[in-house]
Amino acid sequence: MVAVSSWGRLSRDEHEVRFLSDAAPFAAQLRSGTPGLARGLGRSYGDVCLNPGGVLWQTTALDRFLAFDEATGRLVCDAGMRLRDIQRMAIPRGWILPVTPGTQMVTVGGAIANDVHGKNHHAVGSFGDHVRRLSLVRTDGSVIECGPDLAPQWFAATVGGLGLTGVITCAEIQLRRVAGPWLDTETIPYANLDEFFALADASEAEWEYTVSWIDCLSGKGRGLFMRANAAAAGTRPEPKARARTMPFTPPVSLVNGLSLRLFNTAYFQAHKRDGRALAHYESFFYPLDNLLEWNRMYGPKGFYQYQSVVPRAAGRDAVQAMLKEIARSGDGSFLAVLKTFGDRASPGMLSFAQPGVTLALDFPNHGERTHALFERLDAVVREAGGRIYMAKDARMPRALFEAGYPRLHEFLGYRDPGISSALSRRLMGA
Known part of the structure; x- marks a missing residue:
């Protein structure tokens, strides 16, 4: 067990930390006697990235570029890829992430799970608006491929879904043209x-x-x-x-x-x-x-x-x-x-x-x-x-959460019962 904090450093809670890798099937790595939660770089301020007493599936070893089309700006990468590394690869080649939050020390999986926004929401929306496909591994061993036009309800539940619908393992993102840095x-x-x-x-x-x-x-x-x-x-x-x-x-x-x-x-x-x-x-x-x-x-x-x-x-x-x-x-x-x-x-x-x-x-x-x-x-x-x-x-x-997120009841039907977090237990009861 390892003491883990979020970026706000409000607590140091004991977790069983397991590092995911592509050396074995993801479904086997997610088997656990207690509920687990995927975690990237831990830059969330509160308890959305914590699972006290449970398992954290650390994704930072999943950090490969899988494909990049320099003509179209389509990027496929592992979910543990840092936004910083994408920017430093793409900008010299004439492309940029359309949306980033106030730090680039965030993983792609975390950016999707929290549907992060930047300083240009009025122009291009949030991070999820530029994700074309993602792979989601559930704790029952099933794998769901989804996107805006493929299993769109699963996509809508997973983008901004706080990591509670499954573990995002890779994603395809549409980058934007840029002249330079x-x-x-x-x-x-x-x-x-x-x-x-x-x-x-x-x-x-x-x-x-x-x-x-x-x-x-x-x-x-x-x-x-x-x-x-x-x-x-x-x-x-x-x-x-x-x-x-x-x-x-x-x-x-x-x-x-x-x-x-x-x-x-x-x-x-x-x-x-x-x-x-x-x-x-x-x-x-x-x-x-x-x-x-x-x-x-x-x-x-x-x-x-x-x-x-x-x-x-x-x-x-x-x-x-x-x-x-x-x-x-x-x-x-x-x-x-x-x-x-x-x-x-x-x-x-x-x-x-x-x-x-x-x-x-x-x-x-x-x-x-x-x-x-x-x-x-x-x-x-x-x-x-x-x-x-x-x-x-x-x-x-909890009452403010339920009032502020009117699609909560719809979302709950897509939750993975083998995944839990401190935030989900506080606001959703499990």
Whole structure:
């Protein structure tokens, strides 16, 4: 048994870890006396990637490129392949992953199971929108091949299905053409939420990538709106990024009311005049990937991330109400993210993204005080008709989950009874 944590480091639970490989039939490797769960790089913040007391099928050894058509951009790879490795292979050949989350240290299987989104949902949707086929191995030994036009209900249950329908072993993904690794970017300061929404509305037609940093303690919601498009082809020197590591876990969280106010003020002042610039895709898409083990800064008790999405009609008032509660609590995040989702349906029954606006923040774990804040935020999300992102969640009430995911009952018919997680037991009872 091995102690395993998620990225939020809220617990260290004992698991039996088994590494999957292609040296033996997958069905034989999944036989277990207790329920198991596939796990990739463990970048989920909460308990969706944990199975305390049970088995974890570690997929990171399944990391091969199986086929790549350089003429069409069709990629077939193992589910344990890192998104970083796909990007570094594909971009020099004129292709790019259409969608990536805020870190490239995620496996393909994890990206599908959580139907991750990026900074361009309004333009291209979520990760699952670009998966053409996947292979799913069930714990009863059956293998299901599915895609948008092949066993589409199995596909819809598995995309965003939290790893609960079977173990994804490989996938076929459609990449997108790109001229190179560079982006034309623009940073625009905004003073309040009205200005944010005006910028978002004005940008979506002509800019593929849009996102904003928001000062969660400012009261009015000031921030920095960032937008980008792929740059034209050209030869430029690659940036020499140097990875740094948070070298230790401090005895208390370094994120507190004083450090937040100082950082947020300094960050806004430092970047409000950035304007137009040329940026490498790694620095724009994955700003924290060069600070290894950054999750240690929250101290030994770990941290939560709270990410919600609410419909656009209620978006301004709901975000303002959440920011008010956060400012009143004195807690919050250095990198609070506010962005809009496009008006498009998601591919998965339990996909998170829906038309509206999403706010994501990290919170140090202060026990009951933090949970009391979350209860107030939950009330705002529930009233607005929103939902919480399960890839980030470690404490959502079951009633809010059921209200936010109306296709849950349909999804339950596709669950694999030999698979379970801490999240599924908390929110689905098994």
